[in-house]
Amino acid sequence: MASLLRLFGSNPKTDSGEAQGSKPEPRREVLNLGGGSEVLHIPRFVEREKAWEWFELLDKGIPWTRPTIRVFGRSALQPRETCYVADQGLTDLKYSGHQPHAHTWDEFPVLKNILKAVHDALPGSNFNSLLLNRYNAGSDYVSWHADDEPLYGPTPEIASVTFGCERDFLLRKKPAKSQAASGSREAARKRPKVSSTPQQHSFLLKHGSLLVMRGYTQRDWQHSLPKRAKAQSPRINLTFRRVLA
Numbered sequence: 001m002a003s004l005l006r007l008f009g010s011n012p013k014t015d016s017g018e019a020q021g022s023k024p025e026p027r028r029e030v031l032n033l034g035g036g037s038e039v040l041h042i043p044r045f046v047e048r049e050k051a052w053e054w055f056e057l058l059d060k061g062i063p064w065t066r067p068t069i070r071v072f073g074r075s076a077l078q079p080r081e082t083c084y085v086a087d088q089g090l091t092d093l094k095y096s097g098h099q100p101h102a103h104t105w106d107e108f109p110v111l112k113n114i115l116k117a118v119h120d121a122l123p124g125s126n127f128n129s130l131l132l133n134r135y136n137a138g139s140d141y142v143s144w145h146a147d148d149e150p151l152y153g154p155t156p157e158i159a160s161v162t163f164g165c166e167r168d169f170l171l172r173k174k175p176a177k178s179q180a181a182s183g184s185r186e187a188a189r190k191r192p193k194v195s196s197t198p199q200q201h202s203f204l205l206k207h208g209s210l211l212v213m214r215g216y217t218q219r220d221w222q223h224s225l226p227k228r229a230k231a232q233s234p235r236i237n238l239t240f241r242r243v244l245a
Ligand SMILES: O=C(O)CCC(=O)C(=O)O
Pocket: 131, 133, 142, 147, 160, 169, 205, 223, 225, 237, 239
């Protein structure tokens, strides 16, 4: 995987960390997933102390809830706490049979500061909604999914900022649409066999890190944050998204 990582920031001024009068740009890693999908990772996006300050404000100031969702036809408590913030007048978000209440940005001034930092790091971005997650311990998780709801359009940019306990974030290629239904048995026999091991990547998302999924990542890949017995402290994650129209 390392060979796929293009390391940015090779400017000696930024690498030495001592550009005169300006802060060094944090290191950026770009993982090209192929097929027009890409992940950008900035491990030290928010400086440590600032990130703890933001963690505390979010931990205490956000009205976290643990909604009941529907998965495979059954009701269950969502395995993490959540909150949703969005510009007014946007199409409502709905996932797993649940429609979260859209809070306004004005209710939580800290979110405007975080949003500004994200916009500054990602030229051309213009996020108008935010899904927040709070994982109380390693037993909280998010299962395999893609944020491919139509309201985000075909190639959404999703910017994910992490505070608190570091956790593994996994990406796996969606299985190719089965061709078994079409074509004859003979055609299937002649078709070259594809490897049964799905392509997978793993990122350790640290306190203060930013991870951005772009291009066709939501169409062609899934992501998850698995349970981790050793993770004993809370993690807060913010995913900024743009709802179209
Ligand atoms: O917590 C994370 O890092 C990911 C959250 C996520 O995938 C989501 O809210 O859609």
